[in-house]
Amino acid sequence: MAGNGAGDTGGSATTAPVRRRRRDGELRREAILDAGLEVFSTLGLHGASIDQISERAGLSKTNLLYYFPSKEDLYVAVLRRVLDVWLDPLQTLSAGSEPADALRRYIRRKVTLSRDAPQASRLFCLEIVQGAPLLRAELAGPLRDRVEAKAAVLRGWIAAGRIGAHDPHQLIFAIWAITQHYADFAAQVEAITGRNLQDPAFFEATVEGTQKLILASVGLA
Amino acid sequence: MAGNGAGDTGGSATTAPVRRRRRDGELRREAILDAGLEVFSTLGLHGASIDQISERAGLSKTNLLYYFPSKEDLYVAVLRRVLDVWLDPLQTLSAGSEPADALRRYIRRKVTLSRDAPQASRLFCLEIVQGAPLLRAELAGPLRDRVEAKAAVLRGWIAAGRIGAHDPHQLIFAIWAITQHYADFAAQVEAITGRNLQDPAFFEATVEGTQKLILASVGLA
DNA sequence: GTCTATATCGGGATAGAC
DNA sequence: GTCTATCCCGATATAGAC
Numbered sequence: 001m002a003g004n005g006a007g008d009t010g011g012s013a014t015t016a017p018v019r020r021r022r023r024d025g026e027l028r029r030e031a032i033l034d035a036g037l038e039v040f041s042t043l044g045l046h047g048a049s050i051d052q053i054s055e056r057a058g059l060s061k062t063n064l065l066y067y068f069p070s071k072e073d074l075y076v077a078v079l080r081r082v083l084d085v086w087l088d089p090l091q092t093l094s095a096g097s098e099p100a101d102a103l104r105r106y107i108r109r110k111v112t113l114s115r116d117a118p119q120a121s122r123l124f125c126l127e128i129v130q131g132a133p134l135l136r137a138e139l140a141g142p143l144r145d146r147v148e149a150k151a152a153v154l155r156g157w158i159a160a161g162r163i164g165a166h167d168p169h170q171l172i173f174a175i176w177a178i179t180q181h182y183a184d185f186a187a188q189v190e191a192i193t194g195r196n197l198q199d200p201a202f203f204e205a206t207v208e209g210t211q212k213l214i215l216a217s218v219g220l221a
Numbered sequence: 222m223a224g225n226g227a228g229d230t231g232g233s234a235t236t237a238p239v240r241r242r243r244r245d246g247e248l249r250r251e252a253i254l255d256a257g258l259e260v261f262s263t264l265g266l267h268g269a270s271i272d273q274i275s276e277r278a279g280l281s282k283t284n285l286l287y288y289f290p291s292k293e294d295l296y297v298a299v300l301r302r303v304l305d306v307w308l309d310p311l312q313t314l315s316a317g318s319e320p321a322d323a324l325r326r327y328i329r330r331k332v333t334l335s336r337d338a339p340q341a342s343r344l345f346c347l348e349i350v351q352g353a354p355l356l357r358a359e360l361a362g363p364l365r366d367r368v369e370a371k372a373a374v375l376r377g378w379i380a381a382g383r384i385g386a387h388d389p390h391q392l393i394f395a396i397w398a399i400t401q402h403y404a405d406f407a408a409q410v411e412a413i414t415g416r417n418l419q420d421p422a423f424f425e426a427t428v429e430g431t432q433k434l435i436l437a438s439v440g441l442a
Numbered sequence: 443g444t445c446t447a448t449a450t451c452g453g454g455a456t457a458g459a460c
Numbered sequence: 461g462t463c464t465a466t467c468c469c470g471a472t473a474t475a476g477a478c
Contacts, residue, residue: 025461042351042352043351044265044267044347046264046268047266050453050454051452060462061453062455062462063462066461067461070454071453071454071455125406126347126350128405128406128408129346129347129350129408130264130265130343130347131263132409140412143412144412144413148413170426170427170430173399173402174395174399174402174431177398177399177406178394178395178398178399181398182394184349184350185346185349185350185394185398187352187353187357191353191357191364192360192364192365209387209388209391210391212387213434213438216437216438216440219437246443249443270470270471270472272470272471282471283444283445283474287444291472
């Protein structure tokens, strides 16, 4: 983060460290994206200022604008990065697995994500709640396709009598809603219970409780 | 909305219509609060402008500021109004009821609210996700107390063996999360399923699916 | 209560030196 | 790539007439 080289005061530059410079630039971009996630996820696109983000990332406002031409550009870049993390865990629900195991693993994975990447979850939530102006395409395309694939897996399990009948979309939404609730509504959960997912016992209880709830709904517990 | 009286051009005013004027003022305030809910719930506090809100409410920017001294003041007023609607449905879970009936009614009520007052749900969501800076006190006080009361009801039912054992807080959070999901994440639900709660069949399927899921988790189905 | 200016300011974005 | 200085616009809020 800090401690960049003094920036060779000498003249005959462009010798060897060219390659390292490029990597520094990448790191800088990463730092900005990290800072953007933090600030955007608590203040929203309009509530956040470039100043805040640049300060947190350890550079100047103008310098940030060298890496990202506008605030909106940065915001979209942050969102895209979040979306990848977001779409990934669904893979856990694969047709080859034992239904109960697969569901249990998926739920644990989602709650773990709520614990370890709550800001990503919140930023995503903010965007969707506001109508997903910048994400509609991604939602209707890639996300929809992946969900349909997993819904098909669930339908297969139902048809084979391996789990009880339940609308696959509803089931997926329920898992999302419950697991993400502990990240997105953490302020409320904390106000009511006084605890959060950082507390290992609370984390484990949340995982197991959610697993039990979902499995029961498909007759596996 | 439109068509206010011409505004007595005469001089000897303040005769009879004084009382009606006060009621007009109240209506005006209501209209502003309504407009504020609409705009704030999609743009957020910082994304919304007084111009947009005043236009939607059918008056001028300056005029709006006559009724609410600042944007923040209006925002808080809107939020307070939402909170009341929000806290109300919990009453449905009363100790005297049959557990299955009470849970079913509560769930239907919540989904109905997601259908009829999605903007209120979204504004509340935005606020909580951002850490509830203006609501922390209300959450830790009134909301917490009401939730504790209802958690006690659930514990009573469990102790009496009328429903299966499940952490009361988890159960309440699950119901909130699932039912509000259809309002807060409507954009996502629509992108994936192509439907929303305005569709009567989808509404009914959502109510019944959620009832089934929750009841199953406490061994009542 | 409602309107027409207008003061004021934060903050996004650009120019250009280094 | 990074800095200083600056432009500029949108938006909140106020002043004061009607």
